[in-house]
Amino acid sequence: MKLDILCRGIEVDRGALWRFSDSGIALRNRVYNTPLWSIESTATLPQELRVGGLVIGLNSYGPSKWKLEFSEQDDSFQIINREAEYKLKPEFIPDLGLFRQHPEHRRVANLYGGHALSFFSPRHCYFFADKTECGFCSLDGTAREDKSFKNVLDVDDVTRSVRTALETDRDQIEQIMIVGGNLRDLDHGFEHHVALAKAAAAELERAGLSDLISVHIATMPPHNLGLIALLKEIKNIHVMFNLEVWDETQFNIICPGKASDYGRNAILTALEALRDNIGPYRAHSLLVTGLESSESTIAGATALSELGISPIINVYHSDQHSKIGLGSRPTFESLRAVALALQDLYQTYPLMPYWKHCGRNSIDAEAQFGLFGDITPGFLSLAPYVNA
Ligand code: SF4
Numbered sequence: 001m002k003l004d005i006l007c008r009g010i011e012v013d014r015g016a017l018w019r020f021s022d023s024g025i026a027l028r029n030r031v032y033n034t035p036l037w038s039i040e041s042t043a044t045l046p047q048e049l050r051v052g053g054l055v056i057g058l059n060s061y062g063p064s065k066w067k068l069e070f071s072e073q074d075d076s077f078q079i080i081n082r083e084a085e086y087k088l089k090p091e092f093i094p095d096l097g098l099f100r101q102h103p104e105h106r107r108v109a110n111l112y113g114g115h116a117l118s119f120f121s122p123r124h125c126y127f128f129a130d131k132t133e134c135g136f137c138s139l140d141g142t143a144r145e146d147k148s149f150k151n152v153l154d155v156d157d158v159t160r161s162v163r164t165a166l167e168t169d170r171d172q173i174e175q176i177m178i179v180g181g182n183l184r185d186l187d188h189g190f191e192h193h194v195a196l197a198k199a200a201a202a203e204l205e206r207a208g209l210s211d212l213i214s215v216h217i218a219t220m221p222p223h224n225l226g227l228i229a230l231l232k233e234i235k236n237i238h239v240m241f242n243l244e245v246w247d248e249t250q251f252n253i254i255c256p257g258k259a260s261d262y263g264r265n266a267i268l269t270a271l272e273a274l275r276d277n278i279g280p281y282r283a284h285s286l287l288v289t290g291l292e293s294s295e296s297t298i299a300g301a302t303a304l305s306e307l308g309i310s311p312i313i314n315v316y317h318s319d320q321h322s323k324i325g326l327g328s329r330p331t332f333e334s335l336r337a338v339a340l341a342l343q344d345l346y347q348t349y350p351l352m353p354y355w356k357h358c359g360r361n362s363i364d365a366e367a368q369f370g371l372f373g374d375i376t377p378g379f380l381s382l383a384p385y386v387n388a
Contacts, residue, residue: 001088002054003335003372006315006361007290009035009061010079012045016070019077020044026095029110030146033138035059035317048113048360049090051079054371055113057360059317061326097168098161105164107150108157113358115174116216117165119196121153122189125181132257133323134244136288139181141321155199162203170209174356175238176200179218186262190222194230201234210235216354218242218286220262221270228270228277240284240312240354241271246300250292271309280308284354289338290316290330298341310351313342314362335363342367 020027027044035057036045048057049068058068065083068090070076079088093114098105112118127133128140143151150157158178165173178196183189197217204210218240222228231237243264245251252259258267267285274283285304289297301311315335318326345351346367353364366372 001051002056002363002366003315003339004332005051005056005066006059006317007330007332007335008064008066009059011062011064011067012058012060013067013069016068016077017045019070020046020092023092024094024100025092026099026111026114029106029149030142033317034142034145034320035061036320046092049079049092050114051088051090054366055093055358055360057317059361061318061329094172096165096172098165101168102164105161107148108153109161109165112177113355113360115172115358116177116355117162117169117173117175118177118179119153119158119161119200120149121151121178121180121192121196122183123149123151123181126184127182127257130257132260134255134258135323136244136254136291136316136319137323138319138321142319145321153196155195158196158199159203162200163206166203166207166209170207173213174358175214175216176204177216177218179216182220186220187222187224187227190219190227191230193217193219194227194234197231197234197237201237205235214238214356216240218354220258221267221274223262225270225273228273231274231278237278238282238284238352238354239274239278240286241267241274242286243267243300244286244288245292245296246287246303247292247296250296254291268307271304272307275308281310281350281352283308284310284312284352286312286314286354288314288316289335290328294334294337297338301338301342301345305345305349305351310354310364311342311345312354312359312362312364313338313367314359317361336372339363339367339372343370343372346370 025046046058048055067080071078077090079090096111110118123143178193197215201215204213214236215234216238221241245254251264287297287300304311316330353368355362
């Protein structure tokens with residue numbers, strides 16, 4: 001079901017949109033991506049929903065067999081599978097008390113997948129200035145359209161938001177995420193991310209929560225690999241240096257900035273240094289399914305696993321403002337092949353998901369729990385959740 005929804009997107013009944021306002025549901029933070037094609041950009045919608053316990057991105061690309069509707073009769077939302085004619089009851093994720101009680105924190109932090117308190121900085125990436133941005137990335141256009149977020153965060157921003165969130169939402173937060181675009185000086189950009197992560201880690205330590213709440217960084221690797229040792233000072237750390245696609249030719253096409261300014265082999269070398277510094281499988285690299293063949297994604301996930309690096313599999317979402325735009329969608333069959341292979345890898349290696357329970361477009365936690373089976377798409381495994 002999750003694979004099928006992610007590859008097709010969800011059509012949204014526009015008449016129901018107003019029901020999300022003032023509902024206490026966590027609404028979309030348009031910090032860096034915009035996978036909404038059939039709704040005005042100002043529409044307020046949740047960025048994910050939960051079905052059968054799974055967090056799923058609410059990406060909307062126009063007509064789809066999956067439709068989100070509001071039922072006046074039941075006074076509740078339902079997701080209709082228009083081909084198989086059954087309905088599912090989605091749950092919506094409540095917003096953090098942090099944002100409801102202290103709205104000023106919305107400028108610097110956001111909630112990802114219901115459980116990750118996320119900080120995005122800097123809110124720009126020099127690859128756009130060079131016109132060598134990753135083909136799927138919509139950061140530049142999204143940031144130009146919505147200026148309600150601070151562009152560059154400092155240590156105090158993170159300290160204040162984490163400290164307050166641990167008072168208001170201690171039970172909801174499972175991880176802190178530091179992510180952002182890239183400065184031209186990659187070493188300086190890496191140090192910026194490490195400084196923000198350290199600020200978050202210090203607040204977790206102060207609250208005695210370091211073992212329960214992990215700290216995650218997604219960044220470009222530094223040129224000076226010696227800087228990676230800085231990460232050793234952060235307890236319960238996970239770090240992602242993203243290859244995005246495994247196949248070298250596709251990597252050069254999809255990520256021209258990464259290819260020319262760093263290089264695929266150098267990213268792999270940096271990943272090995274990361275593994276050696278923070279421990280096997282706490283080092284991650286993301287592969288976006290749908291941007292290369294499923295065979296290539298599987299080969300990449302396998303090779304990374306053998307190196308002691310946890311592959312992270314994200315299902316490609318077509319973003320407005322990205323170079324690729326709406327032109328490319330993964331098929332259910334290709335996603336299923338990747339999901340089953342990933343699940344096998346989880347049985348062979350001690351892989352760790354980057355997003356523990358909150359990967360709205362990723363499928364790693366589901367593979368870890370062995371949830372993928374050889375089934376009719378989205379039907380047999382859903383028996384407890386079907387309300388048809
Ligand atoms: S590295 Fe690529 S994906 Fe990341 S912010 Fe820059 S352009 Fe976007």
